[in-house]
Amino acid sequence: MQTTADRCVLGDEIAAIIFGVDGVVIDSARVAAAAWKSVLDPLLRSYATMQEAEVRPFEVRDDYLEHMHGRPRLDGVRDFLASRGITLPYDDLRGLAGREEELFLTEVRRHGIASFASTVDLVRVVRRRGLRTAAVSVDWYASELLTRAGVAEMFDVRLDGLEAPGTMLPVHPECGLLLEAAQRLRTPPARTAVVEQSPAGVSAARYGAFALVVGVDRIGRPAALRDHGADVVINDLSRLRLLAEPAMVGRP
Structure with missing residues (x-):
């Protein structure tokens, strides 16, 4: 993978991506x-x-x-x-x-509720390239949000606090969901990237030893995500692209 202060390029070592729902997929x-x-x-x-x-x-x-x-x-x-x-x-x-x-x-x-167009674009591209995708949230209604936004079927795995309440870990409540999602994707954390917008989500991904932790900062406060363990912080998923992927995914 290649990372800069505001851009991230995924290499072939990443086989799956877990997306947080709120603030990453859904504009709530x-x-x-x-x-x-x-x-x-x-x-x-x-x-x-x-x-x-x-x-x-x-x-x-x-x-x-x-x-x-x-x-x-x-x-x-x-x-x-x-x-x-x-x-x-x-x-x-x-x-x-x-x-x-x-x-x-x-x-x-x-x-209804809107999704982020750049996230939808990215998910389409990574799926065409053969990467598996998951959408994860601790909120019990997150799967409903995905459905109402019309993007639920874009993810191989959809997991929220209602479907998998038993996966929580006491230290990092979101880590259990992330690990469960990786298991359902049949991809080890060492080959899985996590994209999250909350410091808690970023911290949980770091605690779970995922290969790449991408923080999404849409409000101009990147330091909190870096401090909680993000490998790179971007302001939009148009800044995340695959190696050798056309510029439509990584618009400047």
């Missing part, structure tokens, strides 16, 4: 941020009234990227509320996270 950030705003703004207004303070609404870009993007729901909402000086019991946090998930899925089921 806009819908998720809107759902969080619907959940959190009433709480923020209520809190401001009690404190006799000015309301500071949830910012769908800055607050989402700072606290929620690429993180488990409970961790994200806890950190966001802490940034506003609000502390809630665990059950209340879980209720907010559950409500956001409900609104997110309602929107997806009503209007």
Whole structure:
């Protein structure tokens, strides 16, 4: 493989690629941020009234990227509320996270969800070249997202927290899913690349000793992915290509 600061070329040693669903295959950030705003703004207004303070609404870009993007729901909402000086019991946090998930899925089921065109292009090319592909997520509804985006059949293996809840490992929760996906692909981790957008996903792939760990940074914060073990960080899958593959896969 050949890597630079913003580009990666896969060699013949890679026989399969495991893609994270959220943020790599599926473009879910806009819908998720809107759902969080619907959940959190009433709480923020209520809190401001009690404190006799000015309301500071949830910012769908800055607050989402700072606290929620690429993180488990409970961790994200806890950190966001802490940034506003609000502390809630665990059950209340879980209720907010559950409500956001409900609104997110309602929107997806009503209007659908988009995939990233560059990812779809890459998957088509690697499959033509004989590489096996998997789409993996700890979210229980990830397979539904792939189906509603019209890309489910592009992957040899689809694995989420609903289908394989018993594959989790205690240290890196996502590592069990990645290893299970590699097993179903019949490709050892030493010949498998992982493409992930969250620091937790990158860390899990590194812990699982996968041949190549590619971080996808769409928000301008590559350091976190590198710090968690990414071999290379790219901002879009148009920067990932196969050795001797035409330029359509690796558009500059």
